[in-house]
Amino acid sequence: xxxxxxxxxxxxxxxxxxxxxxxxxxxxxxxxxxxxxxxxxxxxxxxxxxxxxxxxxxxxxxxxxxxxxxxxxxxxxxxxxxxxxxxxxxxxxxxxxxxxxxxxxxxx
Amino acid sequence: xxxxxxxxxxxxxxxxxxxxxxxxxxxxxxxxxxxxxxxxxxxxxxxxxxxxxxxxxxxxxxxxxxxxxxxxxxxxxxxxxxxxxxxxxxxxxxxxxxxxxxxxxxxxxxxxxxxxxxxxxxxxxxxxxxxxxxxxxxxxxxxxxxxxxxxxxxxxxxxxxxxxxxxxxxxxxxxxxxxxxxxxxxxxxxxxxxxxxxxxxxxxxxxxxxxxxxxxxxxxxxxxxxxxxxxxxxxxxxxxxxxxxxxxxxxxxxxxxxxxxxxxxxxxxxxxxxxxxxxxxxxxxxxxxxxxxxxxxxxxxxxxxxxxxxxxxxxxxxxxxxxxxxxxxxxxxxxxxxxxxxxxxxxxxxxxxxxxxxxxxxxxxxxxxxxxxxxxxxxxxxxxxxxxxxxxxxxxxxxxxxxxxxxxxxxxxxxxxxxxxxxxxxxxxxxxxxxxxxxxxxxxxxxxxxxxxxxxxxxxxxxxxxxxxxxxxxxxxxxxxxxxxxxxxxxxxxxxxxxxxxxxxxxxxxxxxxxxxxxxxxxxxxxxxxxxxxxxxxxxxxxxxxxxxxxxxxxxxxxxxxxxxxxxxxxxxxxxxxxxxxxxxxxxxxxxxxxxxxxxxxxxxxxxxxxxxxxxxxxxxxxxxxxxxxxxxxxxxxxxxxxxxxxxxxxxxxxxxxxxxxxxxxxxxxxxxxxxxxxxxxxxxxxxxxxxxxxxxxxxxxxxxxxxxxxxxxxxxxxxxxxxxxxxxxxxxxxxxxxxxxxxxxxxxxxxxxxxxxxxxxxxxxxxxxxxxxxxxxxxxxxxxxxxxxxxxxxxxxxxxxxxxxxxxxxxxxxxxxxxxxxxxxxxxxxxxxxxxxxxxxxxxxxxxxxxxxxxxxxxxxxxxxxxxxxxxxxxxxxxxxx
Numbered sequence: 001x002x003x004x005x006x007x008x009x010x011x012x013x014x015x016x017x018x019x020x021x022x023x024x025x026x027x028x029x030x031x032x033x034x035x036x037x038x039x040x041x042x043x044x045x046x047x048x049x050x051x052x053x054x055x056x057x058x059x060x061x062x063x064x065x066x067x068x069x070x071x072x073x074x075x076x077x078x079x080x081x082x083x084x085x086x087x088x089x090x091x092x093x094x095x096x097x098x099x100x101x102x103x104x105x106x107x108x
Numbered sequence: 109x110x111x112x113x114x115x116x117x118x119x120x121x122x123x124x125x126x127x128x129x130x131x132x133x134x135x136x137x138x139x140x141x142x143x144x145x146x147x148x149x150x151x152x153x154x155x156x157x158x159x160x161x162x163x164x165x166x167x168x169x170x171x172x173x174x175x176x177x178x179x180x181x182x183x184x185x186x187x188x189x190x191x192x193x194x195x196x197x198x199x200x201x202x203x204x205x206x207x208x209x210x211x212x213x214x215x216x217x218x219x220x221x222x223x224x225x226x227x228x229x230x231x232x233x234x235x236x237x238x239x240x241x242x243x244x245x246x247x248x249x250x251x252x253x254x255x256x257x258x259x260x261x262x263x264x265x266x267x268x269x270x271x272x273x274x275x276x277x278x279x280x281x282x283x284x285x286x287x288x289x290x291x292x293x294x295x296x297x298x299x300x301x302x303x304x305x306x307x308x309x310x311x312x313x314x315x316x317x318x319x320x321x322x323x324x325x326x327x328x329x330x331x332x333x334x335x336x337x338x339x340x341x342x343x344x345x346x347x348x349x350x351x352x353x354x355x356x357x358x359x360x361x362x363x364x365x366x367x368x369x370x371x372x373x374x375x376x377x378x379x380x381x382x383x384x385x386x387x388x389x390x391x392x393x394x395x396x397x398x399x400x401x402x403x404x405x406x407x408x409x410x411x412x413x414x415x416x417x418x419x420x421x422x423x424x425x426x427x428x429x430x431x432x433x434x435x436x437x438x439x440x441x442x443x444x445x446x447x448x449x450x451x452x453x454x455x456x457x458x459x460x461x462x463x464x465x466x467x468x469x470x471x472x473x474x475x476x477x478x479x480x481x482x483x484x485x486x487x488x489x490x491x492x493x494x495x496x497x498x499x500x501x502x503x504x505x506x507x508x509x510x511x512x513x514x515x516x517x518x519x520x521x522x523x524x525x526x527x528x529x530x531x532x533x534x535x536x537x538x539x540x541x542x543x544x545x546x547x548x549x550x551x552x553x554x555x556x557x558x559x560x561x562x563x564x565x566x567x568x569x570x571x572x573x574x575x576x577x578x579x580x581x582x583x584x585x586x587x588x589x590x591x592x593x594x595x596x597x598x599x600x601x602x603x604x605x606x607x608x609x610x611x612x613x614x615x616x617x618x619x620x621x622x623x624x625x626x627x628x629x630x631x632x633x634x635x636x637x638x639x640x641x642x643x644x645x646x647x648x649x650x651x652x653x654x655x656x657x658x659x660x661x662x663x664x665x666x667x668x669x670x671x672x673x674x675x676x677x678x679x680x681x682x683x684x685x686x687x688x689x690x691x692x693x694x695x696x697x698x699x700x701x702x703x704x705x706x707x708x709x710x711x712x713x714x715x716x717x718x719x720x721x722x723x724x725x726x727x728x729x730x731x732x733x734x735x736x737x738x739x740x741x742x743x744x745x746x747x748x749x750x751x752x753x754x755x756x757x758x759x760x761x762x763x764x765x766x767x768x769x770x771x772x773x774x775x776x777x778x779x780x781x782x783x784x785x786x787x788x789x790x791x792x793x794x795x796x797x798x799x800x801x802x803x804x805x806x807x808x809x810x811x812x813x814x815x816x817x818x819x820x821x822x823x824x825x826x827x828x829x830x831x832x833x834x835x836x837x838x839x840x841x842x843x844x845x846x847x848x849x850x851x852x853x854x855x856x857x858x859x860x861x862x863x864x865x866x867x868x869x870x871x872x873x874x875x876x877x878x879x880x881x882x883x884x885x886x887x888x889x890x891x892x893x894x895x896x897x898x899x900x901x902x903x904x905x906x907x908x909x910x911x912x913x914x915x916x917x918x919x920x921x922x923x924x925x926x927x928x929x930x931x932x933x934x935x936x937x938x939x940x941x942x943x944x945x946x947x948x949x950x951x952x953x954x955x956x957x958x959x960x961x962x963x964x965x966x967x968x969x970x971x972x973x974x975x976x977x978x979x980x981x982x983x984x985x986x987x988x989x990x991x
Contacts, residue, residue: 027138046162049132050170070141074134
């Protein structure tokens, strides 16, 4: 199981999650990343919230308080237009990184 | 998070904290629910959730620090912490704030004056294209009226040329005839300047139809306010100027007070009425009585093009009128300060003053920097401890800067407040009551901006001084070794530079203190001078029979009636008439010749003597003592031979001695022989600092004059006589304007220079003193705190108070002494220069020496008091235990 506390990729994961699922609270994001990565990625929960607040400061996501299915109050986040753009950029640069690393590994 | 909410968060950290906490708790609770759903027991589920999440408190802090709102709040915390620190050392804070307030206040005042006179354009539309026409051959802006008309009609580069002249007129509104300063302006004046009336209408070029054709008055807003109480019904009223009816047709806009920035006229009349106010010939090209011509350049016209155009007109005029208009070449000049005539000295003076003020601010910053360095050194242990506990250097520096900026802002605010009060005083101040001289220097937005900028900049400047000190702090070394752990090498060098700076400051301060004491003593003494007349119990009543419409032969009987009327007032002892008085507005003079001279060319004159034409009782009324002979009588009139009373200097120069002068004759231009019947004491005539000058008094009855001063000597306080005199004169002629002032007051114009010099020296001296105090204080405080341990050891070894003080403050006192003595010597040398401005200014005066020594000692005492107390209260046991 790969630990992922590399900030750029945490942002990417969060943004992608919100893009796929719309409105979600922090706990939901953790669960989604875990499930969608087939249990390969596990977000360190203590560092998720600073990242969420930082992204909110950057206006990539917005937040509001709402009730969960179990009638519990939680803070829900969703993507903004700026966040969508940021996601696209982050995806592209991640693709590049992956291509680069792969090319390196193939080099004999 | 919107900005407003972010700012609101500043004041509600607890609310934001609560929200973060709730969010994290919700997360953990959700996990617990899932865990329970997965089959765990509640306690197990909770434990697992917490384990999975990590430390919630740490997470909370991390989230909080991610919030920009909270980092804004931490600046707020820094400021609050800084304010608390400053409150704890109140002496330091007050010293720093007062120093900075003085320095910033000085800069604000100087900048505001500079701004009002040099930077701010005139209050007319498109002031940047408004130029006056400067005549290079005569080096002024005066023109004859026909020349103005030619320039106006023939030039192609100005939109339209206006002309104006300044005159004094008797204004009779039906109740209180008074003298008014008027501007006679060409008809196109308001239109050409682009001014709309505030009330009523203005006159136009089309109103001018030859001499005396447009008897209209446009009031300035200020005059309308002060003399007509903002009465809107004033339009259409007929008032009299020099006894001629004029109709008030309008009020000028409030911000407009003429095109000279320091001279505020009362009202405007069309220039075609000029013959009512003076005997100038409208058609003469040699009589250049028009004060100034000016106009807006047409759009796109360069100055050079305008000058070329004017010069070609000038050349053509010179060909047509070779006698009067030879050498007509022009340049352009700004009208507001009469070109360079007033502009250059004002510019030079203000630039010099601004530089000086800037230097004062820099010196203040240097001193405050020293104080801050001392403070940082004092707190090096605290700083080291905070560093050791994990605080970042940035955070500590931010705290120090917060203190500096707070002091900067407080000093700026106090300084600005003080200068606004001062500037407002200056704006309403009329330095010479007779003339409408005003300095409209009320601060505007740019002044506020500049002083805020100065406050912030100086805060950051002196806040930056201790930066390297903090950056180089090694917490380990300091906590181990105590406060003395800074490296001595580079510091030693910097101390020497600081010492030199301090000595220079003290020397300058001492120069200023010396000169201001010299000036003050001189000023005080010059008021008890022998002026050759008596200042006590004397009134001057200025009248102008021109203004009341008297001419020629009508004048002497009217003057006689005036004297007789005033004489009947109780408590009036003597009344006399004089065409001019010593130390008055103008000092008429005339060449005099010895009786044996037959060729009365100016080159053969025996002397150039001042000449006053006076009525018989003048010498009693003025309080001028006769040393020999007699005063004039009513018999000294046109039917009898010419006589004169001369002063002692006249007698000595022309005749050799007083006895030889008595009864002798001298000649005046024109060849008349005048016999000396009396000799009066010498006096001051044209300036307070002049050497004895020859002067003669002639009987007014033999030499009639329209302008005249009534010299009234009273028993007791003359101030209450004004009303009676005014009403007597009014009974005589209801339109007779009279300007009454005490003889003391009449000297204001002469005392303006010395007073301003004394005042500015005093102000600068006070600032210099303040700077010296902070400078010495900073250095003494620093040296005491650096050597606290050494002092403790000295006390432990049995040092006495005296030795202790010597060790702690010896250096500061030495610097103070060197600086003071240097300054005193320089100040005494500089006082020779001062003697030109302030009469009787002599440094050879024990009081001056004693004063300087006293002031400098008090300064030294004030500055070293707190450090000395600190040095004396050293407790060796406590100190050594702490180490």
